[in-house]
Amino acid sequence: MRQGGKGKTLSSAPFRLEKEDNVEIETTSYLNNDWLELDMALVNIDTNQSYAVFQALEHYSGYDSDGAWEEGGNGKTSLLPPVAPGTYKLLIEPDAGLFSKAPSPAPAPLPIQRVAISVRHGVPVWSNYLIAMALLLVVPAISIARRSLFEKSRWEKGGAAE
Structure with a gap:
């Protein structure tokens, strides 16, 4: 994702699911004191049936009087219920801290946030x-x-109970 990508919907190449089964969507992005939100939809190209997925990632770290600290993570996984066979594409609407940062001077390239979605x-x-x-x-x-x-009751009665 580039800084100028806010408001743009990204699309994966079409792919085929051969049988009805669950689907896992995993996102990884190496964030450094930043956040990323992905509003996604797994869409059947033929029927327009869609499955919504929202993933929010954030990762912050630093140092304070107690030493090093870290919170959040760089990955998120979502599991969808069984999805019918067919040809699908993944539509992604990103939002990120990267989009709110001031743009660099004109000749410098726009910052990039790399994201891997499987x-x-x-x-x-x-x-x-x-x-x-x-x-x-x-x-x-x-x-x-x-x-x-x-057994406890039997032993308490002197072993006489059978």
Whole structure:
């Protein structure tokens, strides 16, 4: 992105998604005491069906009386629900701190903020597996707890209970 890019909509080249599956959009930009907002839409070229994604990145660092500090990050990931197969393009409307900075003198080139955006299709959602595993462990956990309470009760009564 160049400083003069405010208000311009950027478009990716068309790409094909072969089957219905989730889509992950990952953005990376090496910000240095700056911010970047991307208002994006994954648009099906044939049907005009669109999926909105908004990502805000910021990264600030410096030094103060306590030493070095850092906040924010240079990357963001968004996961979309299953998207129908078809030909898509990614439309991007950027806004950045770069746009609000005073332009350089005429002969100098405009500042640039490099951004890498990747679109991945069919990404596994690990949280679903973790939730399923936790639910599967509930029954054995209850069984172990009941057996432990039974044994404790039996020993408290002098071992006579069976």
